[in-house]
Amino acid sequence: MxxxxxxxxxxxxxxxxxxxxxxxxxxxxxxxxxxxxxxxxxxxxxxxxxxxxxxxxxxxxxxxxxxxxxxxxxxxxxxxxxHQSFEQKRSVTIDDVADIVEDVLKTDVKQSENTQQLVETIKHRVKTRFTQD
Structure with missing residues (x-):
């Protein structure tokens, strides 16, 4: 066994x-x-x-x-x-959004009380990430 x-x-x-x-x-x-x-x-x-x-x-x-x-x-x-040339221009990509969603799901699922809170966390991180670029 x-x-x-x-x-x-x-x-x-x-x-x-x-x-x-x-x-x-x-x-x-x-x-x-x-x-x-x-x-x-x-x-x-x-x-x-x-x-x-x-x-x-x-x-x-x-x-x-x-x-x-x-x-x-x-x-x-x-x-x-x-495409590497796309990354040099630093436009927001689906990959960026996927990274944020994956990170939130890995780190914040246990802390969140409901799905709406997860969605709000993702929205906040997306806004923060894209305003920095």
Whole structure:
């Protein structure tokens, strides 16, 4: 029986490695969903921008260029494939929010009285983190 219990025990290194891999997978799935939702939402917005630029008297593609600028900015926030150049610009990414949520869940779950208090703690840490950058 004792040998069976030893087989069940997982060392901290294996556990943290497993968590890191699982976290990376879950975070990639979240990013893929956010990216897909953004792309789906941009389909009609792109059409509207095209029509607005087409209806304007100038040859300037003002709305289209704004859409492209917003799309590039949202790429930085989603940071789907962890581009190093995105980190140099220090835009707020989904990774940053995930780090904060994970830290709050690890440290503050026992101290919190309810879910609303956890949500407020996460909001406060997100605001604090993003106003510093």
């Amino acid at each position: 004792a040998s069976r219990e030893k087989q069940i025990v997982v060392t901290a290194n294996k556990s943290s490695g497993l968590w890191r891999k699982t976290r990376n997978l879950l975070l990639l799935q979240v990013k893929l969903w956010v990216d897909a939702i953004r792309d789906f939402a941009l389909m009609p917005v792109g059409l509207i921008c095209y029509l607005l630029d087409l209806a304007s008297d100038s040859n300037d593609e003002r709305y289209w260029n704004k859409l492209m600028k917003w799309g590039r900015k949202s790429d930085h926030h989603i940071n789907l494939f962890q």
